[in-house]
Amino acid sequence: MPELPEVETVRGGLAPVLEGQRLARVEARRPDLRFPLPENFVQQLTGATIVSLRRRAKYLMATLDREDTLVMHLGMSGRFEIARPEGAVRPGEFHYAVDPDPKHAHIVFETEGGDRVTYYDPRRFGYMGLVNTALLDVHPWFAGLGPEPLSDAFDAAHLKAAFAGRKQGPKTLLLDQRIVAGLGNIYVCEALHRSRISPFKPAGRVSRPRLETLVAAVKAVLAEAIEAGGSSLKDFASTDGALGYFQHRFRVYDREGRPCPNEGCAGVVQRQVQAGRSTFYCPVCQR
Numbered sequence: 001m002p003e004l005p006e007v008e009t010v011r012g013g014l015a016p017v018l019e020g021q022r023l024a025r026v027e028a029r030r031p032d033l034r035f036p037l038p039e040n041f042v043q044q045l046t047g048a049t050i051v052s053l054r055r056r057a058k059y060l061m062a063t064l065d066r067e068d069t070l071v072m073h074l075g076m077s078g079r080f081e082i083a084r085p086e087g088a089v090r091p092g093e094f095h096y097a098v099d100p101d102p103k104h105a106h107i108v109f110e111t112e113g114g115d116r117v118t119y120y121d122p123r124r125f126g127y128m129g130l131v132n133t134a135l136l137d138v139h140p141w142f143a144g145l146g147p148e149p150l151s152d153a154f155d156a157a158h159l160k161a162a163f164a165g166r167k168q169g170p171k172t173l174l175l176d177q178r179i180v181a182g183l184g185n186i187y188v189c190e191a192l193h194r195s196r197i198s199p200f201k202p203a204g205r206v207s208r209p210r211l212e213t214l215v216a217a218v219k220a221v222l223a224e225a226i227e228a229g230g231s232s233l234k235d236f237a238s239t240d241g242a243l244g245y246f247q248h249r250f251r252v253y254d255r256e257g258r259p260c261p262n263e264g265c266a267g268v269v270q271r272q273v274q275a276g277r278s279t280f281y282c283p284v285c286q287r
Contacts, residue, residue, distance in 0.1 A: 075125030
């Protein structure tokens with residue numbers, strides 16, 4: 001599933017095309033994605049102007065000049081394609097991404113500026129909704145979310161309180177969106193490795209100084225991934241021409257059997273299934 005950096009890459013690619021633009025035409029080629037589309041979805045969007053395009057956790061949020069915000073979640077396979085005279089632009093070619101198939105083109109947005117943005121989703125695990133802007137914070141999709149990991153609210157004190165008395169490993173808890181919003185499997189594995197903390201160590205026993213190291217590692221790996229354009233498996237150009245291939249910088253994720261890259265460590269990266277997901281780590285230096 002696309003994680004925070006990938007969703008931020010998509011937001012950055014779509015913003016120049018959609019922000020400040022009036023939607024001249026909206027086409028829904030099916031009545032549902034993961035969930036049914038809102039009633040009168042097309043009618044409510046047609047003619048609306050997108051004031052801003054933001055991200056919260058793994059959600060894209062297009063604030064409209066009406067009372068609602070268009071909320072979009074990519075699920076596992078959702079992709080956007082921007083039609084341009086010089087060729088299609090796909091902001092966010094993610095890890096294990098597949099090329100869009102026309103039969104999976106479900107939603108089309110056309111702006112008065114002449115741009116056409118198409119949403120593809122082969123598995124239809126993504127979804128879209130219209131939420132009253134004033135009630136976003138109490139909507140079920142957002143009410144229980146923790147702080148953004150790149151915000152000042154995500155710090156060692158927050159983790160210390162969230163981890164207190166917990167026997168689960170820090171990886172399991174960092175994936176809990178109620179503790180921190182937007183983190184996923186790839187970047188949690190990478191941050192724990194950088195901070196040399198075991199993904200299996202009871203979280204309540206991780207010291208405050210080590211939590212400070214972990215917070216710094218989370219922020220650093222996310223910032224680097226956003227700068228690189230997310231974890232794309234294929235080279236791609238976003239709207240500013242920047243190539244994104246952070247997967248070439250993975251230290252442990254998907255690198256089972258390779259030497260640990262941490263300085264002075266002679267360990268070998270291992271993989272273990274944890275809560276149904278692959279955890280990549282070094283058993284030597286991650287304690």
